[in-house]
Amino acid sequence: MKPKLGRIKCVVWDLDNTVWDGILLEDGDVKLRDEVAEEIRRLDELGVLHSVASRNDRDAAMAKLREFGLADYFLYPQINWNAKSGSIEQIAKSINIGLDAIAFVDDQPFEREEVSHVLPAVLTVDALGDLPTILRQDEFRPKFVTDESRIRREMYQAAAQRDQIEQEYSGTSEEFLATLDMKFTISRAQEADLQRAEELTVRTNQLNSTGRTYSYEELDALRTSPDHLLLVASLTDRYGSYGKIGLALVERGKPAWHLRMMLMSCRVMSRGVGTVLLNHIMGLAKADGAKLRAEFVETGRNRMMYVTYAFAGFTEVERDGSHLVFESDLATIQPPPAYLVVETD
Template identity: 65%
Template sequence: MSAKPRQGRVKCVVWDLDNTVWDGVLLEGDDLRLKQDVVAVIRELDALGVLHSIASKNDHDAAIAKLVEFGIEEYFIYPQIGWSAKSEGLRQIAQSINIGIDALAFVDDQEFERAEVNHAVPEVIVVDVADLHDAVAAPEFRPRFVTAESAERRHLYRTQIARAEAQDSFVGPSDEFLASLEMVFSIKHARQEDLQRAEELTVRTNQLNSTGRTYSYEELDALRTSPEHLLLVATLDDRFGGYGTIGLCLVEKGETAWYLRLLLMSCRVVSRGVGTVLLNHVIGLAAEAGLPLRADFVETGRNRMMQITYAFAGFTEVERDGDRVVLERASLQVAPHPATVTVVTDAAPETVGAA
């Protein structure tokens, strides 16, 4: 079965192994041969920022050893190799990456396995490996921009896995572990070179997205230079390396109140205790202006986490039209940043025409 039509982007392709990534069956002792056209697709999508994983009914250690032997093990994160249903492996992969199940595509040569996934997790795009090249030509597999950061996405996740392993072996309170990361959270006014990644964030971020609205590069560029708006981007680094650009917010500066039109944060940093840093920074800027801060919120069915973030930050509902809500934080008191992170900000927005 070929790919099903959908609106969202594919963030991770999950592969079967036997007669899909390679010709032959590992546990039958076949002389396995990599499918070079499949490997070419894996490398191409990896360069576009699409992640890869595995859901294979196989002996885990033998399969990993064969992937290492073939020189392609590094492409796959959170592989699920064992004897459980493929749909269970897909659910585990989505949970480990912290993305929606509908952001996965699954490639398998066997009709039975494709049917099982279609039935159990119909949100997943299911692809017969025989139809692979036609399937991956679809727009869902092709981001509009390929940023330097998206091209490094796999490495960012592998670094995240290293952090998780360090956390698992750490003895002591969680705050001490977070402090040991030596995190630096940087907030700056968006520059032109930030806009491709900013657009990508509006497309890819669902759970910590206040409105679910996407913004084009051109819209963001106009807002970046508008005197009535603030467009801020945030990055996070620690002793393991960078997380990349993980936050974006858009503020409209009204005469009687400031309006937070968009706030989003990458789910990659939720466990780092920095989810409120960007919001607190905007609260502080509004306080400096002596104005209350209002925030647009649209209930998308997937952003409950952002609604909770606003509630804990002291925002209350003042207007509602169906699933569209206006929240307000009338208090000008600013909460301190977490002690486990150093926050760095720039002084002023980029001026029009600046390099």
């Protein structure tokens, strides 16, 4: 089977005899593997994330990574004495990605086999192999490198900062969200948005109404079609930008508009903005004197989108296997939350 282009979203690295030559707690003076550092920086530029799963002393290992200038590249590093499979599961949970989007690099066959046995979806890589060649294979090569790809790590780091502040916040969740000064922007897709739009259809699973992917060329044709409306949504707050985090495709008509696709990045699941784009589309359809129908395809991972439609007042009107159609008469449209400013073009 041909490898799926760009399926790896995060590379998890062992440290001893992987990122550096030698065993830190035995040798002390370990030597950075320059080809590894180069690959970490190169993949980071492409938007591929990095983390660590290492059996080591955390303080000593992090100090060495800082000395080598690499500490900031690793999100949610798991440096402990636990099984590597457990560390990888924690990383996937923290980043909110599937295990099939992770590659694990380790020099020890036992560690790779343990991970393969417990987490068969994870791609394991021999750290002593030809890493520059292996890490340039299709699984590690995204189709597009967008502006957001280059700052993806920084966006996750900002998210971690928000999460930490939220954990320390003593008020309610809604009170915390009100402190973020969030602005949600909805606009018609422009040509400059299309690479990120295609990337969203490929990368988004849990908050994707149909699971369908669209190519750049398909999205460009729909963007310019008089019968369709292609919308993109962005989110910012006091800590920075979340980037373009939402996409919707509507086919306009009478007596009903048809919402062919709607998706939201998992990065904003906890920000209470999941229905803002849907409610905006509902308002547009109502203003046009139409009902709104919405397609939904059960993928096994997008149950949250089913719930989103149900809470928005949609009812199921058609079902053919895993393909459903919801409909709303638009009698009730929820306003955006009070802690959010919504801007539209």
